[in-house]
Amino acid sequence: MxxxxxxxxxxxxxxxxxxxxxxxxxxxxxxxxxxxxxxxxxxxxxHFGACAILPVTDDGKIILVRQYRYAAGEPMLEVPAGKIEHNGESPDICAARELEEEAAVTAGELIPLGYVYTSPGFCDERIYLYLARKLHKGAQHLDDDEFMNIERYTPQEVEELIADNKIVDAKTIAAFEKSRKYLRI
Structure with missing residues (x-):
């Protein structure tokens, strides 16, 4: 066929x-x-696309952000992420920007993990996934309409949160799964 x-x-x-x-x-x-x-x-x-970053601290903790998602109608625990600002913007630049804006850290090492489509049956949005390591303290730079908490979890806790449907965001699950070989689980 x-x-x-x-x-x-x-x-x-x-x-x-x-x-x-x-x-x-x-x-x-x-x-x-x-x-x-x-x-x-x-x-x-x-859609121009987006980037999602799984930041891992030197002690092996994963940094996630919790924010209210209007379309879902609930707060969600997610990896830091954001949209590519314009057609042609490098995903690497977007990932570095969003990591600091949302998680208040910069990465000494940003490892590309590939990409996923959010819902290819009707949308061309491609989310580029990254693992961020060798983190340094930065400053959170949220937009005027953004409010989020920064939280830290062990890889085992993230795995449990996914299994218990406490993390239901697809890009977060994909980034976690694609990062497994780098994590201490």
Whole structure:
């Protein structure tokens, strides 16, 4: 069986905001087997992407932040993270900035762990994951509308929080899993 491909035929702009761009696209589907091409409608959310950083202190603690998430309607425990500010901004620069802004530390070593898509069925947001080590004290620089607490946990505690559904944020779970080989668990 072949994998189909989809080609854009037309696009209707629904919303263009600071963070998201939403479209309704008509696509032509090629089934990859020489069959008749079909069309379909795809609603899509376009995003510059983001970075998520798992900071680990010299004594092996993981720094997480707790903040209220409007769309989820609850406070969440997460890795420091933030959006890429503009198309073309380096994920490395975004990661270093967000690490200090949210967790009040800078990293002597920032290790890329790859990336994940948040929900590829309708969104192109790619989150670049990093492990931060050799941390140095910095200063938290929150936006006027951001409020968060900085918390520290052992890798074992993070593992338990994930298992107990106390950490339900996908980027945090992905960063933790991709960092396992560097952690003392």
């Amino acid at each position: 072949s994998i189909s491909t989809e080609t854009l035929v037309s696009r209707q702009e629904i919303m263009k905001g600071k963070v998201l761009h939403v479209t309704v696209d008509t696509v032509e589907i090629d089934d990859g087997q020489g069959g008749e091409k079909k069309t379909a409608v795809r609603e899509a959310v376009w």
